[in-house]
Amino acid sequence: MENDKLIIEKVVVNGQEQICLKGTIDEDTDFSSLLKENGPMVLNLSGVTGINSLGIRGWVNFWKEQAGKKVFYVECPPVIVRQMSMIPSFTGTAEVVSVFAPYICDHCETEELVLVRSDEFSATPPQIKETFSCSKCQAGEMELDGGPNQYFAFRKK
Amino acid sequence: MKRSAKKSSTQDQSLLKTGLFSKEEASIFIRTGCAHLHSSILGSQDPTVAVSLNQLEGSPTSYSWEIAQTATPHRLTTSTDRNGVIENILSASSLAKRSQNRSRLHQVAEELLTNAIYHSYKNSDGSDKYDRREDAQLQSEECVLVRFAENLNGMNLIVEDQGGSLTLNDFQRAFERCYQRKNGREIGIETKHSGAGLGLFMVFELSAHIHVKVEKKKKTCFSVWIPDSQQFDPDTFSFNIFEE
Known part of the structure; x- marks a missing residue:
């Protein structure tokens, strides 16, 4: 991965392969490792602890380029839920499966x-x-x- | 004298929009030139409206929520100071012990400090003096001051830069990009734009009150009120920018 502020790793949760993001998303975040994934992607965002405006921009623009991929967001923490509520394009075409309240x-x-x-x-x-x-x-x-x-x-x- | 003051007050009221709006509705007014807007169930009777009118008439009155004005400032001289200053504020805050308050305060503070460092100081051609993707070492006269205070109802954060380059037009462009819908779909956040627009939008969304005072090419004082998460009323907010 990417940089020491964000770790991206694959885990298996209840038999389902998920891609876990842990840390902060900012201007230094490199999402290119996600390009290697084929097929539907289940992104577990529970470990994301922070995101700034450039991180949001990078996120939105990255997923805009992947518009054809099927993506699911699971276990979204409050910091991510807040961005989804403020910025509709943050979710893009992804399906939100679960959030933390x-x-x-x-x-x-x-x-x-x-x-x-x-x-x-x-x-x-x-x-x-x-x-x-x-x-x-x-x-x-x-x-x-x-x-x-x-x-x-x-x-x- | 009294007659002209009354006339001035009437005239100034036309510069100020009052009513009950959503943030998105407010952004439309701001995008079309409104520099003073108050959304409140009390309408024009909201006490903050009177303060805005006084300020439009040149009286140096303060909003009741600006409790950080006399706080001892933190000083930023490098971009790497940001996290330390933010952590100092968060650790000193009782309200920030709650994760929702902490998260919102952190996000607002980070955006305001980043904008103050990277978008306040300009080269002679108007471009940003410091590149956001690199660490910035400010000159001594460019020191950014940060003041913070809180009460049971919320938190006041004041960020002051010595650049004086923020304008209403910056907010208008930010809201144009972040609120505008095109053919029923949200437009994306274009890579050619700097991050300042999205940061201003986020501060507007996360704060209840915004008061910006700009002395052109000298100083910008950006003051926000972030209410306690359990008292957040999305319909009660104000936006005021005074450019001198």
């Missing part, structure tokens, strides 16, 4: 990421847990950090 305890402020599948976030309204008990303090309720319409705004794109 950030929950926070109203008592101890423990944070937890909850995986939401496409059939759940595509529903109107999104079929997500409104609240659940905090497993850490057991005194508070975990609730989505931010509004669901705002967080899942990428659905409209």
